[in-house]
Amino acid sequence: MDDSRAPRLSVTDVVVALVLAAITLAVFTPALGAGWVDYDDDANFLRNSGYRGLGPAQLRWMLTAVIMGHWTPVTWLTHGIDYVLWGMQPGGYHLGNVLLHAANAAIFFVLAGRLLARALPGTGAMPLRIGAAAAALAFALHPLRAESVAWITERRDVLAALFYLLTALTWLRATEHDGATRRRWYLASLGLFALGLLSKSMIVSLPLVLLVLDIYPLGRLDPREWRSPASRALVLEKLPYLAMAAATVLITSLTMRASVRVTSLDLYPPAARLAMAAYSLVFYPWKMVAPLDLMPMYEVPLRVSLLQPPFVLAALGVVVITATLFLVRRPWPAGLAVWIVYALTLAPVSGLIHAGPQIAADRFSYLPLLGFCLLVGAGVAAGAARTDMVQLAPVVAAVWIAALGALTWSQVQIWRDTDTLFAYSLAVDPDCGWCHAQYGGALGNRGDLEGAIPHLQRAAALRPNRFRDQAYAGLALLRVGRAADAVPYLERAVAAQPDSHEAHANLAAALSEVGRTADAAPHTERARALAR
Structure with a gap:
């Protein structure tokens, strides 16, 4: 591509991104007054002095520490900065989470705008901008985000997501350029991906997500021509990402097993793991549509089997959804692309490799539901582009997003302290x-x-x-x-x-x-x- 034709970020886009970040900050303001909770915060911070500072001893600890099965040196580095700035005052740690989440909202707006422009060719700049803003707000203000943002322990979610989004955005920029400029964007993307993996391993599927984006909406890769030189070049382009992801999977496997966090096949045999994965695949889209009775812990039932009604229905739902999206892939390729990206991103926490007492967790939805937010944005953009819906579509989206924001404001407050968290949890279940x-x-x-x-x-x-x-x-x-x-x-x-x-x-x-x-x-x- 001629570099001069690469899309540029306009002043309007920058202003909108900053406004979206400000709205996100406002909705998550209650988190700033929250404290520590006796749910991993105690083990990670209150009883752990290893991260407290930025001296050689602390940096060495950050590089080698495995806490509850997690090796996250870059996340610990940010907490070392927290300690230098705030000591053990939890409000400063919460501020870091909220700022990172607000930044993610702004970055996702930019990324969504570029992807929607490729998915909806011929759509005007204003409808695309409205759609991208709707996608960003559907992501940032959803109550499912409360756990990742308002719980200090889950800094790794919002930080890894920051690098995930920046990796995708810089990779996309690389695809829009040639020569030295392309190489610079590509190397930046690789570096950001490495930082993301060192923040939380859940982003390991990103190289496969980029391949899906190559197929749709970018149209760089035709799945019917995998053996062509052009296709091989695109696959080779992903090899450095895949190598880093593979190394991270190996390290994570070793650290999780060393900390006895992974449940055994005796407890959950393969059929049970498939049942949990099917349940997870339908659980999060449903909670996105109906974010009620959200919990910090959705316990694994005492018995997990594909023969039990909840798991049978989930498995049938996955089969029906997948088959339907495959059948309509030509008139509506976005549906299948989003579903595949969702499954790939969710896979590490779907239950196929199970750890902990949960069958699902709100925090696990932070990245996997991004594609569904893009679908929301595409719908709003398409509506805003139609003369008969140019006013209705943005209004409907605004009302829905405002309702989400109100629910999120309330959901954030359950993380205020230990008593509030568990009083809420036991009231729900x-x-x-x-x-x-x-x-x-x-x-x-x-x-x-x-x-x-x-x-x-x-x-x-x-x-x-x-x-x-x-x-x-x-x-x-x-x-x-x-x-x-x-x-x-x-x-x-x-x-x-x-x-x-x-x-x-x-x-x-x-x-x-x-x-x-x-x-x-x-x-x-x-x-x-x-x-x-």
Whole structure:
């Protein structure tokens, strides 16, 4: 391409991008008054001094630290800057998250404008600008974003997304130029991708996303001519991205397994993982349309099977959606392209490789739903380009986005503190075992054992085979002098994890307190043997 014909960012575009960032900042203002929450913030920040500063020791720690299975050195670097600026004041950390998210809104507006221009040739500049703004706001102001932005721990989401969007934008700029200018944009894209991978590994699918964009809307690649020299050149163009992504996948696999975060195939065999993946694929688009009863934790059901109604319906939905979009790919290629990009981006957290107690999480939607936001923008742009809808389409979009913003303003506030977070969670789902366990643990850590015990007992009742739930409930009861009540929980804890010396020791103590010294003796001996 002649460099002089490459699209340029106009002053109007810059102004609109800044306005979108300002709107995003305004909607997420409640996050600035929030504190730490006893949901990973405690482990990542309150009990962790490794990141506090920018000296050689801290930088070395950032490069090597793996916390709860995550290796994110660039994210930790930003938190080191937070500490230098703000110390342990959470408001400064929240400000960083909000600013990054606002920047993402502005960058996505620019990227959306370029992609919509290729997808809707012949559409005027103003309708395209309106559509791109609608796409950016549908992304930035959706309540699903609240978790990633208002939770300090999830800085890695918004930071990785910043580099993800910049990688795509600079790569797109490279496709619009030739010669030295193209090489500069291409190298910038590779560097930004590396920074993104070092912020959070979830962006590993981006090279495949770029290949999809080559097919549609850019039209650089014809899938029917994979063997042609032009197609091979486009694939070769992605090899450096793929190499970095492959290295990141390997590192992430090792760090996750070393921290015992990945669930085993014994717990969730391949069929169960397919069931979870199908559920995930329909869950997030549904929540985008109906963002109600959002939760910080959507627990994995006690039983996961493709034969259970929710998973059967999800699998059927995936098949029907995929088949339909494939059949209409010629008149409407955008639908299939968005669906493929969505599936690729969601894959690392879809359940195929499962870790943690969740079947889904709002934060997992931050990047995967970008394509659906582009579809919203395309619809608004197409409507704004029609003389009979030139006023209606933007108004309808504005009303919908304003409603989203109001919901987001409210959703952000559940992250104000630990009590607010779990009061909300248990109001939405009183049978969330993880929520009861987490809140009970938080209350226990602050010395309120009497307040913690009902939550720990409820968690143990909801998840009878979970070692930690039984152990924590029993230990809390033992500490308040209710040894007789503690015994059944501690017995179940020993049965669930017979190689835990702490479980045996606690059970021995409880049995001794109720006068069952003969029963306590073997557990005392077993605890000593395991502790050696």
